[in-house]
Amino acid sequence: MAMARLPLSKTLAGACTLAVVVASCGGDNNSLTLYSGRGEDLVQPAIDQCADRLNVEINVRYGDSAEMLLLLQEEGDNTPADLYYSQGAGYLGILSADGGLLPLDEKLTSQVSDANLVSPANDWIGITGRARTIVYNTEALSESDLPESFVDFTDPKWSGRIGWAPTNASFQDHITALRGLLGDDATRAWLTAIVENKPVAYEKNTPILEAVASGEVDIGFVNHYYLYRFLAEDPDFPVANHFFDDGDPGALINVAGAGVITHSKNPDAAQEALECLLSADIQEYFASTNYELPVVAGAEPWSDLPSINSLTLPEFDLNLLADLEGTVDMLVDVGAL
Amino acid sequence: MTPRQPSDDRALRIVALAVGVAAALPIGYLVWRTCEYGFSASVDVATSGRTLGLLWSTLKLAVAVTASSVVIAVPIAWLTVRTNLPGRQVWSIVTVLPLAIPTYVGSWAFIGALGPRGMFANLLGIESIPSIYGFWGAWASLTLFSYPYVLLTVRSAWMRLDPGLEEASRMLGRSSWHTFLKVVWPQLRPAVSSGALLVSLYSLSDFGAVAMMRYDTFTREIYLQYRGALERGASAVLGLMLVVLTVTVLTGEQRLRRREDLHRLHGSGARTPQPVELGRLRVPALAGLGLLTALALAVPLGVISYWLVRGVRAGEPVWPAWSLISNSLSVSLLAAAVATIAALPVAMIIRRSPGRFANVIERLSWSGYALPGIVVALALVYFGANAVPWAYQSVAMLVFAYSILFLPQAIGAVRSSLLQVTPSLEEASLLLGAQRTTTFRKVLLPLLRPGLGAGAGLVFLTTMKELPATLLLAPTGFSTLATRIWNSTSEGFLGRSAGPALALVLLSSVPMAILLTRSQRQGARRIGAAGRDQPAENAKQDVPSEVRLTR
Numbered sequence: 110m111a112m113a114r115l116p117l118s119k120t121l122a123g124a125c126t127l128a129v130v131v132a133s134c135g136g137d138n139n140s141l142t143l144y145s146g147r148g149e150d151l152v153q154p155a156i157d158q159c160a161d162r163l164n165v166e167i168n169v170r171y172g173d174s175a176e177m178l179l180l181l182q183e184e185g186d187n188t189p190a191d192l193y194y195s196q197g198a199g200y201l202g203i204l205s206a207d208g209g210l211l212p213l214d215e216k217l218t219s220q221v222s223d224a225n226l227v228s229p230a231n232d233w234i235g236i237t238g239r240a241r242t243i244v245y246n247t248e249a250l251s252e253s254d255l256p257e258s259f260v261d262f263t264d265p266k267w268s269g270r271i272g273w274a275p276t277n278a279s280f281q282d283h284i285t286a287l288r289g290l291l292g293d294d295a296t297r298a299w300l301t302a303i304v305e306n307k308p309v310a311y312e313k314n315t316p317i318l319e320a321v322a323s324g325e326v327d328i329g330f331v332n333h334y335y336l337y338r339f340l341a342e343d344p345d346f347p348v349a350n351h352f353f354d355d356g357d358p359g360a361l362i363n364v365a366g367a368g369v370i371t372h373s374k375n376p377d378a379a380q381e382a383l384e385c386l387l388s389a390d391i392q393e394y395f396a397s398t399n400y401e402l403p404v405v406a407g408a409e410p411w412s413d414l415p416s417i418n419s420l421t422l423p424e425f426d427l428n429l430l431a432d433l434e435g436t437v438d439m440l441v442d443v444g445a446l
Numbered sequence: 447m448t449p450r451q452p453s454d455d456r457a458l459r460i461v462a463l464a465v466g467v468a469a470a471l472p473i474g475y476l477v478w479r480t481c482e483y484g485f486s487a488s489v490d491v492a493t494s495g496r497t498l499g500l501l502w503s504t505l506k507l508a509v510a511v512t513a514s515s516v517v518i519a520v521p522i523a524w525l526t527v528r529t530n531l532p533g534r535q536v537w538s539i540v541t542v543l544p545l546a547i548p549t550y551v552g553s554w555a556f557i558g559a560l561g562p563r564g565m566f567a568n569l570l571g572i573e574s575i576p577s578i579y580g581f582w583g584a585w586a587s588l589t590l591f592s593y594p595y596v597l598l599t600v601r602s603a604w605m606r607l608d609p610g611l612e613e614a615s616r617m618l619g620r621s622s623w624h625t626f627l628k629v630v631w632p633q634l635r636p637a638v639s640s641g642a643l644l645v646s647l648y649s650l651s652d653f654g655a656v657a658m659m660r661y662d663t664f665t666r667e668i669y670l671q672y673r674g675a676l677e678r679g680a681s682a683v684l685g686l687m688l689v690v691l692t693v694t695v696l697t698g699e700q701r702l703r704r705r706e707d708l709h710r711l712h713g714s715g716a717r718t719p720q721p722v723e724l725g726r727l728r729v730p731a732l733a734g735l736g737l738l739t740a741l742a743l744a745v746p747l748g749v750i751s752y753w754l755v756r757g758v759r760a761g762e763p764v765w766p767a768w769s770l771i772s773n774s775l776s777v778s779l780l781a782a783a784v785a786t787i788a789a790l791p792v793a794m795i796i797r798r799s800p801g802r803f804a805n806v807i808e809r810l811s812w813s814g815y816a817l818p819g820i821v822v823a824l825a826l827v828y829f830g831a832n833a834v835p836w837a838y839q840s841v842a843m844l845v846f847a848y849s850i851l852f853l854p855q856a857i858g859a860v861r862s863s864l865l866q867v868t869p870s871l872e873e874a875s876l877l878l879g880a881q882r883t884t885t886f887r888k889v890l891l892p893l894l895r896p897g898l899g900a901g902a903g904l905v906f907l908t909t910m911k912e913l914p915a916t917l918l919l920a921p922t923g924f925s926t927l928a929t930r931i932w933n934s935t936s937e938g939f940l941g942r943s944a945g946p947a948l949a950l951v952l953l954s955s956v957p958m959a960i961l962l963t964r965s966q967r968q969g970a971r972r973i974g975a976a977g978r979d980q981p982a983e984n985a986k987q988d989v990p991s992e993v994r995l996t997r
Contacts, residue, residue: 142922148937149925168922171933175673176820180918182676183824184831189839189922203676276670312657313936316557325561342760342941437674441496446670 140166141378143192144181146174146200147365151399158394159385165378174200174278181209181370191373192382194236194365197282199433201233201366210368211376213383220387222406222418226364233368236386237395238402238417240333240352241283241361244318248347249327255351259359260291262328263302271308272317272329275445279314279332282363285436290358293439300443310445322348332363333414334400352415360420364404459803462791466810469850473689473813475825476682483679491683497667501687504650504663507581511588512646516638518589518738519596525731527604530721532728537735538601538966539959544742545594546954548911550654551931551947552742553587555749557658565749583659588649590742595648596641598900599862602965603637606866609719636703640858643699647692647854650816653914664688665818672820685821692816693809700805750947757941766930766946774910774926775953777841781848782856782906786898788849789856796857797864808857815854819914822851827918839921847915852908856901863897896965903961910954927953 145152149171160167170177174196181188181204193210195201204210210232218227218234226235245255256262262271274280288296309326311317317329318339339346353359367386369379385391392403402410402417410416440446480488491497525531526538544552559565560578578586607630615625656666664684671681724731758764792811796804814822826847830838837843867890875885913928920926925933927950934943 149933150937150939150942170917170920170922171929172917173673173936175676176914176918179672179676179678179824180827182678183828187831187835187838200676276674278673281674310660312660315935315937315940319558323561338939342756434675434677437670440674446674 139164139378140168141191141375141382142189143167143169143194143382144177144190145169145171145194146177146196147171147194152194154398155386155391155394158391159382162385163378163381165382167382178204182207186372188370188372190370191375191379192367192369194367196365197278197363198228198233198235198366199278199282199285201228201368203433204368205230205232209371211371211373213369214380217380217384217387220384220406221404223404226366226404226417228366228368233366234383234387235364235366235404236383237365237392237399238362238404238420239279239365240402240415240420241279241359241363242331242333242350242352243328243359244321244331244336244348244350245328246321246324246326246347247349249324252349252351255328258357259353260299263299263306265306267328268306269309270327271303271306272311272320272326273303273308274311274313274317274330275440276310277313279363280330281433281436281440283330283361284440285432286361286363287358288432288436288439290361293435297439297443300439300445304443304445318348322346337400337411352420355419362402362417362420365401455799458791458794458798462795462807465788465792465853466807468788468846469853470810470813471829471850472817472822472825473686475828476685476689476821479678479682480686483682487679488683491680492687497684497687500662500664500667503581503661504665505691507584507588507656507661507663508646508649510581510585511592511649512642514585514589515593515596515645516642518593519600519641520634520638522597522735522738523600523604525724525735527601528719528722529724529731531724531731535963535966539962540739540743541735542594542597542958542962543955544591545907546910546951546958547591547742547746548654548913548928548931548950549587549591549652550658550913551750551951552591552746553583553655553658554935555746556583556587558749558752559745565752579660581661584656584661584663586741587655587659588652590738591655592645592648595644595904596638598904599637599641599644599858600634602862602896602900603634607633612719637862639699639702640862643695644855644858646695647812647816650688650691651818653818653820668818668821672824678824681821685817688816688818689813692813696809696812697805700808747948747951750944750951753940753944754948757944760941762942762945764945766927766949770925770927770930770946771949771953773924774928774950777844777848777916777920777926778906778909780841780845781852781909782902784845785849785853785856785905786860786902789853789860789901790894790898792853792857793860793864796861811857812854814850819851819912820918823847823915823918826850826915830919839919841921841924844916844919844921844924847919848905848909848912851912851915852905855904855908859901859904860894860897863894863900867893899961900965903958907954907958910950 143156149169153169156167156169170180170190172180177193178195178200181190181193184190193201193204201210205228210228210230212231213227213234215231218231221227221235226238228234243255243259245252256264284296284300287299291299309320311320311329314329314331314335317326317331318335320326321329322339333350333352336346336348336350339348367383369376369383373379387405389405389408392405392408395401396403396408396411400411400414402414402420404417437446522537522541526534526541531537556578577583611629611633612625615629616622620628650663651665653665653669655661656663657669664687668681668684671677671684754764789811792807796808826843827838830843834843871889871893872885875889876882880888911928913932916926916929917932920929927946930946931943931950934940934946
């Protein structure tokens with residue numbers, strides 16, 4: 110057998126050496142550890158830039174935003190992490206409420222274009238904005254077929270034609286925001302009516318876009334930027350974004366944000382890294398490559414995307430997004446999960 | 447009875463116990479989290495209508511997947527071991543290869559190809575085909591990517607069967623079907639049940655297929671609780687329910703096995719049997735194998751290639767970075783080695799002193815097998831960060847996690863090959879004055895090679911595909927092929943994930959093909975060499991005396 114013939118002593122010796130080498134890496138003063146709920150493809154180039162500029166080593170662990178938060182919670186005081194970068198404000202709110210984040214300098218928090226992009230406790234900050242939109246199949250529908258407001262998808266004519274991702278964090282953040290905007294009772298009634306329209310559930314945003322393109326469903330509740338990646342690969346992709354008017358519950362912004370971990374051994378360098386992520390050229394990168402909305406004053410969104418200030422920044426406290434549990438309970442109650 | 451010194455036995459027991467306790471670490475964590483969550487809250491979660499509903503849908507899926515895996519695997523084992531099927535050697539490798547395809551890749555490919563508006567529907571110009579989402583989709587993808595667990599165990603058992611018994615049955619006038627039912631099947635049953643055990647527990651723990659196919663199971667609910675509500679208490683309760691389920695299934699299998707130990711040992715392959723002439727059956731047999739291969743291999747590989755071409759056109763490299771490959775290969779090889787070594791004392795205890803202690807150790811080692819990877823990973827995060835911070839986020843810790851997760855696969859393989867070794871060989875060696883260690887090294891170990899190789903091979907394959915524990919426990923910045931695929935698909939870069947996906951499948955297939963070819967050749971050699979010197983009556987002496995005593 111191939112496996113059994115490997116000299117055992119050599120394998121074990123190799124294992125030990127490898128383990129020791131890896132374990133002894135990191136921990137020095139000139140390195141930062143970042144737990145990222147955002148994908149490697151989206152943020153690694155920006156992080157490489159900042160590591161170069163600040164002359165620190167930045168080690169990044171990629172995973173699901175929720176799982177990275179669970180990781181921080183399990184590690185407690187012994188966490189090796191200096192920074193947490195989350196896909197949505199909800200998880201940052203939870204971490205902030207647990208006392209897991211350090212307050213940020215004012216020179217950092219004053220850079221963003223809207224006070225709602227910073228946590229009330231000043232312990233995390235938005236890095237980029239993501240608009241909630243709907244996508245529609247351009248072969249089946251024209252923009253004028255779409256309802257005036259996001260809440261009107263309860264109309265029975267949309268029965269069986271909606272794709273959504275009820276287990277997805279961005280969607281759940283949206284529902285939490287709706288609860289803040291419309292109140293719990295109205296949100297529950299809206300969700301119940303949507304469920305009666307038999308929406309098709311997907312795991313996350315990308316499969317919704319594929320399903321809308323293939324005609325499996327006609328519209329989908331998604332974040333705005335996924336579409337542009339499909340269009341970059343295939344300009345004939347038969348899907349378009351529709352942005353609702355400012356003030357509509359369908360035009361909400363959620364931010365991807367980051368904060369410095371309380372137990373960070375290198376908090377100053379960590380703040381500098383955040384500052385770097387807000388610098389003009391990195392914001393430019395996020396806008397032009399990932400099609401996200403820049404958060405600092407003066408940085409322009411990509412192409413004809415709306416600016417973050419022209420969309421509904423929830424007027425209520427973004428930290429309310431931390432009440433994920435209430436949202437999950439509500440989704441279970443109405444039969445969405 | 448194998449002569450043994452008490453001290454020697456005690457050392458073995460202590461090592462086996464240590465392995466069992468290490469494997470049960472996640473259970474300890476779950477118990478602790480459940481206690482913290484509170485008794486009444488835990489009872490509420492465990493007895494809620496939703497949980498009971500999930501229990502039913504989970505069991506339904508596990509039973510259906512296990513049954514269909516057996517139904518697929520047994521005929522294939524027969525075709526590739528006992529008949530003159532054209533291309534037998536090739537088929538015997540090809541039919542095991544679906545094991546190299548992760549369910550999260552396979553299910554995604556199914557949806558792309560066979561979904562309501564997938565490539566298949568487009569090709570035929572059909573407006574809509576029956577939905578593959580839900581139970582049927584989850585069932586089909588779990589079955590197609592895990593039936594090889596049963597196939598592997600059944601095939602190796604079948605290769606060892608003494609054809610003399612079947613011939614006797616036929617000469618005594620029984621039909622071939624009757625002979626199969628009364629003579630062959632009872633001898634295969636332990637192998638079927640140990641393969642079925644792996645499949646059923648695997649389908650309890652799998653997240654990839656049920657998430658893609660949107661079918662609610664315990665595992666999906668645990669993820670939902672963790673990700674949506676960050677709820678560790680309720681997840682722990684659900685996890686413990688999975689552990690109880692695992693131990694129940696395992697106890698059933700242990701009972702079954704005890705009753706059947708004698709059959710398993712019958713004959714160590716007297717000679718090569720005359721292959722069965724398939725005749726007119728050849729066409730349906732080939733058609734069936736072709737259909738299976740199309741679904742379980744061609745569809746996933748086809749969809750991956752489709753995205754690969756699109757990715758390459760957009761400027762992605764075909765072959766992923768070397769570091770991803772070497773990371774995947776090195777941790778998988780290490781996990782295979784460690785898990786196999788850890789499995790040895792457990793398997794030896796089960797064989798040498800079957801009884802309550804051995805049963806407890808075996809249950810401990812298996813207890814976490816049905817747990818979703820994220821549960822085991824978080825348990826080890828807690829343990830690692832707080833108890834052994836110096837080893838936390840090291841490759842050693844990651845390999846430890848893999849070994850715990852996949853230990854049962856190695857135990858199963860090592861145990862079945864241990865049971866084939868006649869204790870009289872060890873006795874002879876000891877009587878001739880050899881040391882115990884020498885006896886182990888020179889007599890037992892060479893005979894165990896096929897089992898150790900098979901166990902290590904299974905652990906290697908499963909580790910290559912593993913995702914949740916890798917994401918949480920690997921050293922920061924340590925990427926593997928699996929995490930690379932996850933990273934790109936989760937953000938919608940499908941073209942970018944195709945290269946790593948193809949590399950993962952190919953790199954897993956090659957060692958498996960080598961392993962299978964060797965074991966076939968070895969099997970053929972052994973059968974050929976045993977020849978006439980070993981009359982069927984002698985088979986009785988192959989039964990370890992301990993087993994006879996327990997009966």
